[in-house]
Amino acid sequence: MAKKVKRRKEIKRKLLHKYRLVILNESTFEEKISFKLSRLNVFVTASLFMIALIGLTILLIAFTPLREYIPGYSSTALKRQATELTYKTDSLVRTLNYTNRYLDNIRMVLKGDIENNEINRDSLFEQFKLDPASVDLSPIKEDSLLRAEVALEDKYNLFERDTNRKNLVLFPPVTGTVSMGYDLESKHYAVDIVAPIDTPVKAVANGTVIFSEWTADTGYVIILEHQDGLLSVYKHNGSLAKFQGTVVRGGEVIASVGNTGELTTGPHLHFELWDDGNPVDPQNFLDFN
Known part of the structure; x- marks a missing residue:
């Protein structure tokens, strides 16, 4: 101690x-x-x-900003900037996908193609095969009303499918003789109107010019986009009066009748109407005489 x-x-x-x-x-x-x-x-x-x-x-x-020089220690500003760039990248990707789909629709209009998805019916029947005796097939009231409503609608009637288009007025692009009508079987999704060369071609409704160029097959082509996804297409023109991006009004001159392109047989206007990527018969809505 x-x-x-x-x-x-x-x-x-x-x-x-x-x-x-x-x-x-x-x-x-x-x-x-x-x-x-x-x-x-x-x-x-x-x-x-x-x-x-x-x-x-x-x-x-x-x-102080000195922390940014320490490995593994990121600043708040850098994190915020990285987050904003991520959002912008995602937005650009969505915009790019939308633009690609839009360009695909324009390509279909120019080529006159309709996507045809073939389905193997036998494989579907095998996959979803049901015993009819186990299913109650008696229609209910709502189903009957819906069937009656759908039966009254025309598949290619662009006004009946969208009530907002009831006020849409279409002007005939030219007056003349219809030499060839709309035919789904031959994939002629247009009407050919014979008219004197240099006859003014007018816009069928208010819209924006989304295509105004020369193509080898159909000559001078101009395409207008109208409200609710409606497109009007004018081919074989002799000249074009409007450029891409121009806003036009219904009845305004946008081109002139011609005989341009490899697929033409004389002066006429090849006129098409497309509704959300599907062709419709222009003669159901316009009188070209």
Whole structure:
């Protein structure tokens, strides 16, 4: 016990023992500065200095741009910018997909193609084969009303399918003799109207020119986009009076009758109407005589 007490006193004496730190002039040995220190003072001072240094470092990292130079420590501004770029990228991808679909529709209109998805009926019957005895086939009231309503609608009637188009008025692009009508079987999704060359071709309704160029097969072609996905197509023109992006009004001259393109047999207007990617018979809505 006495040894422990003696040892404690010895440690206390060493910690509190005073030392004098003197700074002398090297040439004259003149005393410039002197300090009285103890081991305890040096230890406390060094500890406080280290704590202050650590605190200052933390403040610099937390509140200054220096933290951006530390690996794995990203700034809030960079995170915000990365998030905004992600949203913009996603928006651009959606816009690109929409544009590609839109261009595919224009390509279909120019080529006169309709997507025909063939379905293997036998495989469908096998996959969804049901026992008729287990199904209640008696129609309900709502089903009967729906069937009656659908039966009154014309598949290619663009006005009946959209009530917003009831106020849409179509003007005949030209007047003349219809040499060839609309025929789904021969894939002639238009009417050919014979008219004198250079006869003005007019817009059937208000719209925007989305295509106005020369094509090898159908010569000068102009396509207008109207409300609710309705497109009007004018082919084999002799000249075009409007450019892509121009807004036109119904009855405004947009081209002239011609005989251009490899697939023409004389001066006429090849006129088509497309409703949401599906061709419709123009003679159901216009009188060309």
